[in-house]
Amino acid sequence: MDLALNQFVLDHINFVHIVREHQALGAHTDIIVFRPEAIKTYRWTHPGARPMGNSTSNQCSHCHRLKTLSPKKDNQDRFSLVLKCSACDWERIFKVPDGFQWYHGESPTRGGDRGAWMVFTEFIPVKAPVKDGGSTNASGSIESDNMDIS
Numbered sequence: 001m002d003l004a005l006n007q008f009v010l011d012h013i014n015f016v017h018i019v020r021e022h023q024a025l026g027a028h029t030d031i032i033v034f035r036p037e038a039i040k041t042y043r044w045t046h047p048g049a050r051p052m053g054n055s056t057s058n059q060c061s062h063c064h065r066l067k068t069l070s071p072k073k074d075n076q077d078r079f080s081l082v083l084k085c086s087a088c089d090w091e092r093i094f095k096v097p098d099g100f101q102w103y104h105g106e107s108p109t110r111g112g113d114r115g116a117w118m119v120f121t122e123f124i125p126v127k128a129p130v131k132d133g134g135s136t137n138a139s140g141s142i143e144s145d146n147m148d149i150s
Contacts, residue, residue: 019031019042019044019103019117027044027046027049027050027115030042030043030044036124037123037124037126038121038122038123038124039121039122039124040119040120040121040122041119041120041122042103042117042118042119043097043100043117043118043119043120044115044116044117045115045116045117045118046114046115046116047071047081047115048069048070048071048083049115050115051071051081051083051094052080052081052094052095052096052097052118053096053097053100053118054094056069056083057069060085060087060088060090061090062085062088062090063085063087063088063090065085065087065088068085068086068087068088069083069084069085069086070083070084070086071083071084072084072091078102079095079096080093080094080095080096081093081094081095082094096118097118097120099120100118100119100120101118101119101120102116102117102118102119103116103117103118103119104117
């Protein structure tokens, strides 16, 4: 029931507490927040379960053994993570997706067991009012509210 109650949150004052306490929601889906000025996409990451926000399998794609994948311990980079198989030494590098930033500077690459959140902000262009009652769109052309075709 907890998952269903948190799929829609209207005007919550302190959103940071919602995302920090709901890793279970983030493990299954991104969280998208719609505001008039921007759309924000929050993506949960975990070094073993969801490296850099990417879904992974419990099976190595090279040797096909189960539960042998784990993050490389000597990785000190906050923007990439190496997942390595303990049986065959296969490894894959995951990077932070383009446009995403760490939410509140957190990074799960340094041993965080609860994971961390990334955020991508897409700004929405605001229409500027024009004297004749129309408005300008993102390209600067005028869109009129009163269309008179003679």
